[in-house]
Amino acid sequence: MTPGPRSHEPQPATVTAEDEVVRICQDLLRIDTSNYGDGSGPGERAAAEYVMGLLHEVGLEPELMESEPGRSSLVVRIPGEDPARPALVLHGHLDVVPAQAEDWQVDPFGGEEIDGLLWGRGAVDMKDMDAMILAVVRQMVREGRRPARDVIVAFFADEEAGGKFGAGHVVATRPDLFEGATEAVSEVGGFSVEIAGRRAYLLQTAEKGIGWLRLVADGRAGHGSQVAVDNAVTHLAAAVARIGQHEWPYVMTPTVDALMRGVSDLTGLRYDPQDPALVDALIDALGPAARFVGATVRNTSNPTQLSAGYKANVIPGRAEAAVDVRFLAGHTESGMDTLRELAGPHVRIEPIHEDIALEAPFSGHLVDTMVDSVLAEDPGATVLPYALSAGTDNKSLARLGIKGYGFAPLRLPAELDFPGMFHGVDERVPVDALKFGVRVLDRMLRTA
Known part of the structure; x- marks a missing residue:
């Protein structure tokens, strides 16, 4: 025990x-x-x-x-x-x-x-x-x-x-x-990573919005041996594939832009917010933290659950999936428009849980105090802002x-x-x- x-x-x-x-x-x-x-x-x-x-x-x-x-x-x-x-x-x-x-x-x-x-x-x-x-x-x-x-x-x-x-x-x-x-x-935030041989602490000043969404497809139920032109599973599967494979565009929010500039200064790598390849190189320089930061340069949409049917030879009249979507600050509405287009006319989107994105400045007395407190204990380090996915x-x-x-x-x-x-x-x-x-x-x- x-x-x-x-x-x-x-x-x-x-x-x-x-x-x-x-x-x-x-x-x-x-x-x-x-x-x-x-x-x-x-x-x-x-x-x-x-x-x-x-x-x-x-x-x-x-x-x-x-x-x-x-x-x-x-x-x-x-x-x-x-x-x-x-x-x-x-x-x-x-x-x-x-x-x-x-x-x-x-x-x-x-x-x-x-x-x-x-x-x-x-x-x-x-x-x-x-x-x-x-x-x-x-x-x-x-x-x-x-x-x-x-x-x-x-x-x-x-x-x-x-x-x-x-x-x-x-x-x-x-x-x-x-x-x-x-x-x-x-x-x-506040944990250290190594960038170009120098310790850097990532202070979280932003976080993405949450959209846990349910995709619902309705169709005509029937025998599994019949020709099914209105199959809920088929409608849903196509929508899930489109949403899961969608390549969202890169967007540099203020926090991510400041982080990329900081990493560029530490590594000497060039930064151009309009060039995804250069952004990816800077993200890679963050080592293990790249998996966090790499998800903050764009919206993400990952299918996570599927549910349909009750027997192998019965076409179900309804099929559902869950999708975990994370929106950049200021991009929730446009992101939802994109999701509805990807879902298509046979699939509707219902909310499971939604919450706002946040963006705070990397400045002010509190931020200065946090930075000073880290550097007092680790004088050779640097502190950079980052966004949480x-x-x-x-x-x-x-x-x-x-x-x-x-x-x-x-x-x-x-x-x-x-x-x-x-x-x-x-x-x-x-x-x-x-x-x-x-x-x-x-x-x-x-x-x-």
Whole structure:
């Protein structure tokens, strides 16, 4: 049996974030919070109660909310040195995507430390950042320090299924908890990659919009031996093939354009936003991160599910497919027009889940503070903006006018394919990277 998290033992004031971030991360990894997207998972309650205990232990009083039984989120506000300044939201999610144990080298919920790395579902997405937030906040409170401004710390349910039962619910029902907040920091950005022999940290300033769509074809049901001129499966298959094979045009959004220019400066490779071949060469220079960045220069549309029929010799009257579409900021409407054209007259498109694209500037006091905090710990590095091909809970907070960034700072070995482990097998994060991250986040909160 996988061991559960350890009990909350009082820690002396001399305990630092670096001392306990590994323990906290291990404890979180050992709590199965798999989100299957259909309500069948264990939920986030056990993890939320563990987090509540850590915060209560240092004297904080978070508020716990449930959208449905077991779907738990919590929020706590920490007063800052200057309460007149707009507040900052520092947030993570407690759920993880499911893991098939037989595909892993280790127990995905074992939280094992092997050769200086912590292994487990969520080590990359995003219990590593959850642990860093908790460790830094606990250290700050124990030492009697206040952040530069009010910090609203939140841990949400359901991010991996779009946030309906997590951030979306909290924002809709308790917007008062985020009163005065204008900016937010969360997952995915801040990790390092090697570009032309130099370490660069990718700070997420944008993310694509989400369009999980259902394609539906209706036709004439009948015997499988008959001539079928109105076959729902045929209509659907043709539409799925057209959509899945469509080559979307390259579009350089402000964030991606800034990243390409930065990579060009580091590598000496030429950049022309109108030349896809030159753009591809710059993307390739990003190494493992290329798989993230390569999906942010255009819309993407990937068929993911098919459903039709109930017997081999019966022509079904209906066939369905699911498509995962990610839109660049400002290109949702035109993208949907293209999808409807590709689907054709026999296939209609219905929404499953949709959410907005985000684009924030790579400038301002918060961005400067994040950059300075990284460079203080890694002076020879550089920091570049990038766009995320997926989405985060910053989408929900954006409905309150809160501008979101991805900044989970990790200094990683160049050979570690960190981006490839998001939703992949054998997730693992270096212990040293966690300790680096808490130092950077602590610096950020001192002045942000």
